[in-house]
Amino acid sequence: MPAGAADRLLALTARGDRAAFEALYVATAPRLLGLARAVLADAAEAEGVVQAAFVQAWREAPRRSAAAGGALAWLLGIVHARAVERLREARAEAATTHDGGADPADDHELLSLAYLQGLTRGQIATRLGLSLEDATARLAAGMRRLHGGTGAAPSV
Missing domain, CATH: 1.10.1740.10 (RNA polymerase sigma factor, region 2, helix turn helix motif)
Known part of the structure; x- marks a missing residue:
């Protein structure tokens, strides 16, 4: 071209x-x-x-x-x-499937760390022993579940 x-x-x-x-x-x-x-x-x-x-x-x-x-x-x-x-x-779908489905307690912990305590994805990953990719994917999946899968969740 x-x-x-x-x-x-x-x-x-x-x-x-x-x-x-x-x-x-x-x-x-x-x-x-x-x-x-x-x-x-x-x-x-x-x-x-x-x-x-x-x-x-x-x-x-x-x-x-x-x-x-x-x-x-x-x-x-x-x-x-x-x-x-x-x-x-x-990755979020795979993490949810791999874990046997969503655990509301995991969602609550991840979302609390991110949105109530203001931790970054990297800090959350370190605290929970996750890779940065897994922490990001699980946060995104948790937000989708929180919003009922409507796609109205803010990006993480």
Whole structure:
């Protein structure tokens, strides 16, 4: 793809040009999928992340400032953030499944340490003998359970 082509296509996309959006997809999807596959082991999940990233890009393109950086970097950032979030969700689901289900006492302890005592995820991990990834995943799972799985939970 020629230098600046993605930027021009994104600028046209921001004005609602569907043909430009399709061309942007064709030009950038392989690279975006490569990033998603590097983060996620599951090819279908990686494809889903890229699809969701393009939906987000379509919606946010009109509000995006060209001064914010290049289009490809912006798209890569969206894909990376979504892939990492999906990885965290998968770890939280695995931790819950591995533990035989959610234990409300564990949720209470983790959430109390985080939100009442103000400990960081790293401090919680150290105190409970968990890896940082497990502490983060369990906090996220606890917040989802606390909010009834509605997705209304704040990020951790």
